[in-house]
Amino acid sequence: MxxxxxxxxxxxxxxxxCAKERGVDAAPIAQACGLDPRDFSQVTRRISLPNFCRFLETLAALTGDPSFGLNAGAALEKGASGIMGYALMHAPTAGHAVELVKNSFRKFDSATIYHFHETDSASRIEWTYSPLIVRRSQFVDLAFVAAIAHFRTILGPGFQRVKAEIERERPENPSVYREHIARNLSFGAAANALIIPHDELDRVNPAADPRLFDILRAQMESLPNLEGYGTDPVQTVRQIVEHSLGQAQPSLAELADRTGMSERTLQRRLxxxxxxxxxxxxxxxxDLAEQLLVETDLSLSQISERLGFSxxxxxxxxxxxxxxxxxxxFRRRRTAAGANPGPIE
Structure with missing residues (x-):
């Protein structure tokens, strides 16, 4: 799945x-988590997010650093994510950066579920990940710092007006999170979010190369979207539904469009x-309810929310x-049988 x-x-x-700086040889750990360290230097290569999350959680435990993912995100080079990262580096304004993410994320990111909202006063970028990935707090930290790095550069002092929300629970030391992410940061959110005031969107990026930005944006527009699904329409529907749990479920018409067939044909195939x-x-x-009840300490109301119940x-x-x-x-019986819940993620 x-x-x-x-x-x-x-x-x-x-x-x-970061692992090496803390005296840990991470290569064998990566291999044990199903990753090939030789891939890590190739920005065009893609790796399994669930395996990468296990890798991060293991390193956080081995190093004794609960903010390991946060620190790794702060050390990430801005171009590490490939063409999208380089395009964001050269976005002429904050508004250009927001539009680039909004229009192009599906071409490079099959792991993140984005929502974009506009109010009278601000633009809100909201994102989360498949609820099937239960243990992901370290990746949430790393990805958040990486996601806002470009906006920090573009907005400069204006970044102090940005509000941020993160889905991880409040840590013992919230000050380090506010230092690396944003001063105005809320914990325990339903999804991660960055809220940028509209009057900051015209702020000019001092490091921008507008010509290079236009070239990179044109390249990105020519690329197909990453769907990450196979050719079997029934399996495709199952995967889309799994990854959308906790979000608005796609309609049969939307699923038919994504599988390239009519509603009647998709209904017949099902x-x-x-x-x-x-x-x-x-x-x-x-399936997800069983996983969350057995493997986490999430409350029943939190599990209900992740499953998309009203x-x-x-x-x-x-x-x-x-x-x-x-x-x-059910949880008590499984715990008594030896399946002990892990920490809230």
Whole structure:
């Protein structure tokens, strides 16, 4: 279910450096997590995000540094993500940078779920990751610092007016997060977000090369979107649903468009596979519910939110149908059997 979620291998270069500075040889750990360290120096190469998250969580534990991902993100070179990173480096204004992310992220990023909102006073960039990736707090930290690095450069002193929200729980030392991310930072958010006042969008990037930006943007526009899905339409629907849990679920019409067929044809293909969109959503929620109940300390209301239920009572009813008992009793029984929950991610 997770093999199709990938990120740029360039993210790992600073991870190796930070581990070495802390006396840890990260190469064998990377291999044990299913990664090839030889890929890390190639910004065009892509690696498994779930494996990379395991790699980061393991290094944070081995180094005893709960902010390992944050520090690795701060050490990341701005061009490490490839053409998108270089284009952002040369965006003429903050507004150009926002539009570039909005228009081009699907060409380079199959791991992140973005939403863009406009109010009368600000632009809000919001992002999260597939709920199937349960343990990801270190990656959330790394990716957040990497994502805002370009806006820090462009906005300069104006960055002090930016607001930020991060999905990780409040750490013991929040000051280091406010130093690396933003002074106005909220923890425990439903999704990560950067809120930029509209009157800062015209701020000129002092490091920009507008001609190079136009060239890179044109190159990016010519590239196809990364979908990360296979040719089987039923499996494609299942993967899209899994990755959308906790978000607004796509309609049958939207799924038909993404699989390149009519609604009637997609409905027939699902029926031939003895399933339906409703059953796929229900099965995906059940599988993730079991994972979250067994592997985390997330509260029932938090799990309900990750699964996309409108109320905790709806989750409780579904869990009772899936597991034959309440979610709290199911968790206690599995814990007693030896499947101890891990930390909140």
């Amino acid at each position: 997770l093999h199709d979620i990938e990120v740029s291998a360039g993210f790992a270069a600073s991870v190796m450096k 029926a031939e596979a003895s399933t339906s969109l409703h059953e796929i959503i229900d099965d995906s929620r059940r 109320a905790s009572s709806a989750f409780t009813r579904s869990a009772s149908r899936w597991f034959g008992t309440s979610p709290s009793l």
